[in-house]
Every structure is written in C-alpha cells, then in structure tokens.
Amino acid sequence: MNRYGLKEKIELRINHATHHIEVDVRDTLLDALRDQLGLTGTKRGCDMGECGACTVLMDGKPINSCMLLAVDVMGRNIMTIEGLAQDELHPIQQAFVENGAVQCGFCTPGMILTAKAFLDHCSNPTDDDVRQAISGNLCRCTGYRKIVEAILDAASRLRRGKRHV
Ligand code: FES
Ligand code: FES
Numbered sequence: 001m002n003r004y005g006l007k008e009k010i011e012l013r014i015n016h017a018t019h020h021i022e023v024d025v026r027d028t029l030l031d032a033l034r035d036q037l038g039l040t041g042t043k044r045g046c047d048m049g050e051c052g053a054c055t056v057l058m059d060g061k062p063i064n065s066c067m068l069l070a071v072d073v074m075g076r077n078i079m080t081i082e083g084l085a086q087d088e089l090h091p092i093q094q095a096f097v098e099n100g101a102v103q104c105g106f107c108t109p110g111m112i113l114t115a116k117a118f119l120d121h122c123s124n125p126t127d128d129d130v131r132q133a134i135s136g137n138l139c140r141c142t143g144y145r146k147i148v149e150a151i152l153d154a155a156s157r158l159r160r161g162k163r164h165v
Contacts, residue, residue, distance in 0.1 A: 008023060008025050010022075010023055010074050011074055012032065012078065013077050014037065014039065014079075015079055015082060021036045023036065025071055028066050028069060028070060029056070029065040029069070030047075033056070033080060039080045039082050041082050041109045042054055043106055043109060045106070045107075045138075046066075047066045048066065048067075049064045049066060051137070051138045052107070052114065052134075052137030053137075053138075054110065055110030055136075055137065056079060056081075057078065057079040057117055058076050058077070058078055062113055062114045062136075081108075090116070091154050092116055092150075092151070093112060095150045095153040095157060096108060096111075098150075098153070099149045101142060101147045103141035104141050106140075107137055107138060107141075111134060111139065114134055115134065118134075119158055122155075130152060131144070131148060133151075
C-alpha cells in the first residue's frame with residue numbers, strides 16, 4: 001500500500017496460473033488483465049457493463065470484467081480467452097472459425113466465453129436458447145446469425161465428444 005493507501009498487492013488465479021501483482025485499488029479486473037498481465041484477448045468496449053466485450057469466466061460463470069475490482073476477485077478462478085485453447089482450438093473456437101462467425105473479432109472472445117459457460121450447462125440448445133444466452137454480448141458486424149449457427153455447431157461437436165474441457 002502506498003502513502004495514499006491506493007495500491008495493494010494481490011494474488012490472482014488466471015487460467016490455472018497464479019499471478020502476484022500490485023494494483024491500484026480502483027483498478028478493475030479488466031485493467032489488471034490487459035494492462036498488467038498482457039492478456040489483451042479480453043476487450044475493452046463500453047467500460048460500463050453494457051457490451052460484453054470484456055467477458056471472462058469467474059468460477060465458470062461469465063462476468064463483465066470491467067465491472068469488478070481486481071482486489072475483489074482474489075481467490076476466484078478466472079478464465080480468459082487465452083486459457084481456452086490447449087493443444088488445439090477449443091470446439092467453440094473451431095466452430096466460430098468454420099461458420100464465419102468472426103468478422104472484426106472484437107466481440108469474439110467474450111462471445112466464445114459466454115458460449116462456453118452456456119454450453120457447459122445446456123448441451124442441446126435451441127436457436128432461441130442461444131440468442132438468450134448471448135443477449136448480453138453485442139456484435140456490430142455479423143448480425144448474430146453466424147454466431148448463433150457457430151454455437152449450435154459447437155454444441156453438436158461437444159455432444160459428439162470431440163473435446164471435453
Ligand atoms: S467493456 Fe465491459 S461490458 Fe463493455
Ligand atoms: S465480429 Fe465485429 S463486433 Fe462482432
């Protein structure tokens with residue numbers, strides 16, 4: 001803590017690795033991910049909880065990282081898009097590529113992590129289920145049709161057991 005009491009050393013668990021960093025107590029998780037840890041796959045869009053571009057998973061649930069203070073997520077398991085692929089792309093990522101669901105790509109990390117959390121609990125969704133699940137993630141490019149198709153395709157791939165993560 002500095003003389004103004006604004007700095008704090010924290011431990012963050014990101015993508016199964018532990019990081020020790022010093023943050024301003026006013027820094028959001030998004031600030032820490034992008035500016036301190038270099039995990040720039042998490043995008044800064046509106047910075048006010050509206051667009052979903054900054055979505056990461058916290059204990060498996062999608063959250064807007066721009067709306068949480070970094071000091072408040074100690075002890076939680078955070079997954080960013082960098083932690084999703086292992087030896088090969090995750091089936092959701094592969095489905096986005098093959099279905100043309102990525103244009104500028106700005107919404108893509110948040111969309112994919114939202115889709116992962118959703119498909120972890122809903123293995124055989126309908127079109128409407130998918131639209132509801134991604135309703136907090138905005139995309140300015142695709143018109144959403146390709147994204148919905150990609151998530152339905154990913155669900156099918158996961159049901160066929162191509163990969164379980
Ligand atoms: S940047 Fe966090 S919701 Fe838009
Ligand atoms: S692909 Fe550009 S915002 Fe979604």
